[in-house]
Amino acid sequence: MTTGKQKRVIPGTTIFDGDQARKGYALNKMCYSFNSEENRQAFLADRDGYCAKFGLNEQQKKAVFDLNVLDMIAAGGNAYFLAKLGGIYKLDMQDIGAQQTGMTKEAFQAKLIAAGKN
Amino acid sequence: MTTGKQKRVIPGTTIFDGDQARKGYALNKMCYSFNSEENRQAFLADRDGYCAKFGLNEQQKKAVFDLNVLDMIAAGGNAYFLAKLGGIYKLDMQDIGAQQTGMTKEAFQAKLIAAGKN
Amino acid sequence: MARIVGGINVTHVPYIGRAIANNLQQDAYWKPFFDGFPPVRDWLAKVKPDVAVVVYNDHGLNFFLDKMPTFAVGAAPQYQNADEGWGIPTLPPYTGDQDLSWHMIESLIEDEFDITTCQEMLVDHAFTLPLELLWPNQKQCPVRTVPVCVNTVQFPLPTAARCFNFGRAIGKAIESWDSDARVVVIGTGGLSHQLDGQRAGFINKEFDLMFMDKLVTDPLWVTRYSVPDLVELTGTQGVELLNWLTTRGALGGEVTKVHANYHIPISNTASGLLAMEVV
Amino acid sequence: MARIVGGINVTHVPYIGRAIANNLQQDAYWKPFFDGFPPVRDWLAKVKPDVAVVVYNDHGLNFFLDKMPTFAVGAAPQYQNADEGWGIPTLPPYTGDQDLSWHMIESLIEDEFDITTCQEMLVDHAFTLPLELLWPNQKQCPVRTVPVCVNTVQFPLPTAARCFNFGRAIGKAIESWDSDARVVVIGTGGLSHQLDGQRAGFINKEFDLMFMDKLVTDPLWVTRYSVPDLVELTGTQGVELLNWLTTRGALGGEVTKVHANYHIPISNTASGLLAMEVV
Ligand SMILES: [Fe+3]
Ligand SMILES: [Fe+3]
Structure with a gap:
């Protein structure tokens, strides 16, 4: 699946390229379905069945069940689609940022504010 | 709706351009739905209701009910989509060609064969 | 022929919608952001555009990865917003x-831009x-x-140079439109931000300010950067600045700054x- | 690097599918068409391609006018055919x-072709x-x-020159692919025909034969014609010959004719x- 081509490395950053898009297709397709309230409710009512319907693999399903964003990205998830899954659990972007950086939400927010001061 | 721009005139030929695409959107969308057998049956069971569901205007509905291909084209129909409506009635391309040119099917077929002789 | 009155680039974030709905414009958190707009609204009241061409990126509302266009142009009578x-x-x-x-669409395809045409299209927060x-x-x-x-959204993205030239072709198309309409071009998204990964929360004030400056005076400066360079400099979603660059391309040669805000x-x-404003 | 072994252009018509299903290959009506293929199959058996890049046009199976791409490239593990x-x-x-x-996809976007990528895609008779x-x-x-x-399907179509250059970029992409695969490029559609309008049944033998000849010896000859010219010369569906031109572009400079048939x-x-065959 790898092309052998040298990829640009940006620390802490996953570029959503063809390799990621291939790996994550089922996961992202499920997240895309969450534009509909009916689908969001169907997911909450039967997460296992809903993931199976979209053909998520075990890694993807575990990441979704754990609500672990870094694991979802490792499994091919794309930020724009994953955000819709976050929405189901009322996670805002600072919640998601804090989780990924291993910070408290307050510390993450403080970091954002600090970026404006320098 | 016209742009005022001089359009290329090719006798007996309608180019499916933006003007046609705007005019024919509902009709073509209905025809696109005929990729599904279930939809084809739903159309046959209630043509009026099916046309209404896709928002066809009177001109489009009349052309469809009359199965008049030139009228469908005048109403914005595109050949590739209209062919799917023809399929419902088991019209092949020589039936459709004969109808549009006002020939018998045999005469239309003879004309095609003649095109190979010269 | 139609006239381009100018261009406006502006950040989009879903939560702006909630701030507006809850009337938080003068709230301490939101005030420095919302206070940027009155001078631009005054300018709009003066230049009176009839039409807005809005250059944005979809966030998984209208487009999924089954059919992901590089450039798409709407051609619908009406555009609906929807649940995201x-x-x-x-x-x-x-x-x-x-x-x-x-x-x-006619002009862009003639100019060899391979656009996807959309006669039905849902528009998300980045447009609305x-x-x-x-x-x-x-x-x-x-x-x-x-x-x-x-x-x-999905890499490979169009290069900065391609976006700038796409913008130029949009400008040329607008200006050759046989209409007396006044057109404003709006670009949305950016500036630096990264939602995903261990680098989430990344912001680059220095680059953003330079970018805003160069966009007015020397927009081709941006085209020296590859898309991965731009990700490194501005974050995974900071690359939405390509919409700003496209918009700048549509304005053509020289422009003057009407108003800017950064927060x-x-x-x-x-x-x-x-x-x-176009000079 | 991968190698392009050659290209094959071939007409598509839904009823070929019925003729195959009903075993009509030796029927008087179909024989002059099907008899063209054995020499090409022999050549394929000799050059042994591993992969086919198939340049075709969709007939309202995978694409509707809500999202109509100029150029789309599939990136799916598998492509399903379906009820048309x-x-x-x-x-x-x-x-x-x-x-x-x-x-x-990487190579084409780098080369400024604004393709739509399709990670799920139904393929119609023009592909199958x-x-x-x-x-x-x-x-x-x-x-x-x-x-x-x-x-x-929907005008404006890409110009002949754009299609030819798109083909060249496809050829360049294949030849820079780090693989020992042998690739054949297949273009489908045409030649002259018109399904719709009072001119239905229009066929232009003289132009078709010239086109087939020039495609081998001087493909840029085609680019002197605008798309409306090509409609006039070859019919509303005859313009599918743009797929042939794209395929020829992918083969690069000189080619030799392996086999031709026209009926x-x-x-x-x-x-x-x-x-x-590529020289
Ligand atoms: Fe955004
Ligand atoms: Fe065809």
């Missing part, structure tokens, strides 16, 4: 300008909120619209606003 | 080559029947595939077949 899954209010539909849409910010408290957005969607943060984003 | 509404048999799925798909004609009676098509879809009519269409 985040509980922000759905806004009323926007009126299209199909004459301009089809004129642009900038219009809401520029024309607030309207029952119905007072300008007709043409959405232009740039892929900033960190709203949500996880460095917010920018830049209104430019 | 005409009662022709649905063929088994085709295996994709995702490595080549993504390599092409040429493969069926070239590799008949197989349970499963013996080559991996990459579908490339060109808009010949009027099958259905309403002047059928052509042209296999070319």
Whole structure:
């Protein structure tokens, strides 16, 4: 699946390229379905069945069940689609940022504010 | 709706351009739905209701009910989509060609064969 | 022929929709952001555009990875907003300008841009909120619209040079449109932000300010950067600045700055606003 | 690096599917068409391609006017055929080559082709029947595939020059693919035919024969014609010859003719077949 081509490395950053898009297709397709309230409710009512319907693999399903964003990205998830899954659990972007950086939400927010001061 | 721009005139030929695409959107969308057998049956069971569901205007509905291909084209129909409506009635391309040119099917077929002789 | 009155680049973030719905414009957190807009609204009241061409990126509402266009142009009579899954209010539909849409489509394909044409199209917060910010408290957005969607979601993205040239071709199309309409070009997204990964929360004030400056005076400066360079410099979603660059391309040669604002943060984003007038 | 072994252009018509299903290959009506293929199959048996890049146009199966791309490239693991509404048999799925798909997508966007990428894609008779004609009676098509879809449905279509250059960029992409695969490029559609309007049944033998000749010796000759010129000369569906031109572009400079066949009519269409080998 790898092309052998040298990829640009940006620390802490996953570029959503063809390799990621291939790996994550089922996961992202499920997240895309969450534009509909009916689908969001169907997911909450039967997460296992809903993931199976979209053909998520075990890694993807575990990441979704754990609500672990870094694991979802490792499994091919794309930020724009994953955000819709976050929405189901009322996670805002600072919640998601804090989780990924291993910070408290307050510390993450403080970091954002600090970026404006320098 | 016209742009005022001089359009290329090719006798007996309608180019499916933006003007046609705007005019024919509902009709073509209905025809696109005929990729599904279930939809084809739903159309046959209630043509009026099916046309209404896709928002066809009177001109489009009349052309469809009359199965008049030139009228469908005048109403914005595109050949590739209209062919799917023809399929419902088991019209092949020589039936459709004969109808549009006002020939018998045999005469239309003879004309095609003649095109190979010269 | 139609006339381009200028261009406005503005950040989009879903939570702006919630701030507007809850009337938080003068709240301490939001005030530095919302206070950027009155001078731009004054300018709009003066230049009176009839149509807005809005260059934005879809966030998984209208486009999925089954059919992901590099550049898409709307050609619908009306554009509906819809549920994006985040509980922000759905806004009323926007009126299209199909004459301009089809004129642009003709011109862009003639100029060898391989666009996807959309005769039906849902528009997300990246399209609706900038219009809401520029024309607030309207029952119905007072300008007709043409959405232009740039892929900033799935790599490879179009290069900065391609986006700039796409913008130039959009400008050329508008200016050759046989109409007395006044057109404003709006670019949305950016500036630096990264939502995903261990580098989430990344912001680059220095680059953003340089970018806003160069966009007015020397936009080709941006084309020295590859898309991965731009990700490194501005974050995985900071690359939405390609929409700003496309918009700048549409304005052509020289522009003057009407008004600018920059504030960190709203949500996880460095917010920018830049209104430019064609010289 | 991968190697392009050659290109094959071939007419597609839904009823070919019915003729195959009903075993009519030696029927007087169909024989002059089907008899063109054995020499091309012999050549394929000799050059042994592993992958086919198939340049075709969709006929309202995968794409509707809500999202109509100028150029689309498939990137799916598998491509399903499906009901097109005409009662022709649905063929088994085709295996994709995702490595080549993504390599092409990277290369084409870098070269400023604004493609739509399709990670899920239904393929219609224009994709399936040429493969069926070239590799008949197989349970499963013996080559991996990459579908490339060109808009010949909704005007404006890409210009002939753009298609030729798109083909060149496809050729460059294939030849820079780090693989020892052997690739054949297949273009489908045409030649002259017109399904709609009072001019239905229009066929232009003289132009078709000239086109087939020039495609081998001087393909840029075609680019002197605008798309409306090509409609006038070859019919509203005759413009599908843009897929032939794109395929020729992918082969690069000089080619030799392996085999050609031309017969009027099958259905309403002047059928052509042209296999070319890269010099
Ligand atoms: Fe965004
Ligand atoms: Fe065809």
